[in-house]
Amino acid sequence: MKSNNNINRREFLGYFGCCACGLMIPSCTNAPITDRRQLKLIPESTLNRQAAQLYERVKAKTKLSDDKKQLEEIKEIGSKIEESVSSYFDSAGKKDPTYNFQWEYILVDNDKIKNAWCMPGGKIAVYTGILDITKNKDGLAAVMGHEIAHAVAKHSVERASRALILNVGTAAVDIFTGGAISNTQRTTGVDVAGMLRTFGIDNPFGRKQESEADYLGLIFSSLAGYDIRESVKIWERMKESYKGQEPPEWMSTHPSSDRRILSLKKWIPEIIIKYPPIKKIG
Numbered sequence: 001m002k003s004n005n006n007i008n009r010r011e012f013l014g015y016f017g018c019c020a021c022g023l024m025i026p027s028c029t030n031a032p033i034t035d036r037r038q039l040k041l042i043p044e045s046t047l048n049r050q051a052a053q054l055y056e057r058v059k060a061k062t063k064l065s066d067d068k069k070q071l072e073e074i075k076e077i078g079s080k081i082e083e084s085v086s087s088y089f090d091s092a093g094k095k096d097p098t099y100n101f102q103w104e105y106i107l108v109d110n111d112k113i114k115n116a117w118c119m120p121g122g123k124i125a126v127y128t129g130i131l132d133i134t135k136n137k138d139g140l141a142a143v144m145g146h147e148i149a150h151a152v153a154k155h156s157v158e159r160a161s162r163a164l165i166l167n168v169g170t171a172a173v174d175i176f177t178g179g180a181i182s183n184t185q186r187t188t189g190v191d192v193a194g195m196l197r198t199f200g201i202d203n204p205f206g207r208k209q210e211s212e213a214d215y216l217g218l219i220f221s222s223l224a225g226y227d228i229r230e231s232v233k234i235w236e237r238m239k240e241s242y243k244g245q246e247p248p249e250w251m252s253t254h255p256s257s258d259r260r261i262l263s264l265k266k267w268i269p270e271i272i273i274k275y276p277p278i279k280k281i282g
C-alpha cells in the first residue's frame with residue numbers, strides 16, 4: 001500500500017513536474033524562433049484585455065502628437081513588421097503568435113522621453129523623444145522591431161507568471177488576474193506612468209528577454225525589408241546623446257549598450273542571410 005503510494009506519487013510528479021510550473025502542464029511553452037522555455041500561468045487573453053484597457057487610459061491621459069506624417073510613418077513600419085511576422089510563421093507552418101493581436105499605434109508628444117513600448121496584444125507607443133535617436137525609417141524599425149518582439153515572445157505573460165510564482169509584485173498580480181484597472185478607473189487622477197510600470201511595460205525585462213527581443217527584433221525588421229545594420233548606430237547615438245549623464249529611461253531598462261552592440265554585430269550578418277525580406281504574395 002505504502003509503496004504503491006510512493007510509485008503513484010513519483011508518477012504524479014513525473015507527469016506534472018514540468019519545469020517550475022508544478023501542477024500546470026499547459027503553462028510551459030517555448031518562445032518563438034529561439035525556442036527558449038517559458039513559464040506561462042496567466043492566460044494571454046486576460047493580459048491582452050487588461051493591456052487594451054490600459055492603452056485606452058494612456059490615450060486619454062497623455063498628450064498625443066499631432067504630427068500626422070510621423071504617425072503615418074510609424075504605422076507604415078508597424079504594418080510591414082506585422083505582415084512579415086505573420087507571413088513568416090505561416091510559411092514555416094507554425095502558429096502565428098500574433099493571430100489574436102489588435103495592432104494599434106500612437107505617437108506620444110514628449111521630447112524628454114526616449115522610449116517606445118509594445119503592450120501585450122500589439123498596443124504600441126512611440127515617444128517623440130526617441131525620434132532624435134532613431135533618425136530614419138531603418139532606425140525606427142529597429143526600435144519598433146525590438147518592442148514588438150517583446151510582445152510576440154509574450155514576455156509580459158512570462159513576467160506576470162513569474163511574479164505569481166514568487167508571490168512578489170502583488171500589485172502586478174492584482175492587475176494581471178483581476179480588476180485593478182477597473183478599480184482605478186473609478187478613482188480620479190490615474191497615474192498612468194505608475195500603472196505602466198506596474199503593468200510591466202515601462203520596466204526592465206530580464207536579461208534573457210532583452211537579448212531575445214534584440215535578436216527577434218532584428219529578424220522581424222529584416223523580414224520587413226529594413227536595413228538592420230542601423231540598430232548598431234542607434235545604440236551608438238544613444239550612448240553619445242547621454243555622454244557623461246545618467247542613462248535615460250529607455251537605456252536603463254535595457255542591458256548595457258556596449259554589450260548589446262557586440263551581440264547585434266555578431267547576429268546581423270547571419271540574420272541578413274537567414275531572414276531576407278519576405279516577398280508578398282499577390
Ligand SMILES: [Zn+2]
Nearest residue numbers: 150210213254
Ligand atoms: Zn526591451
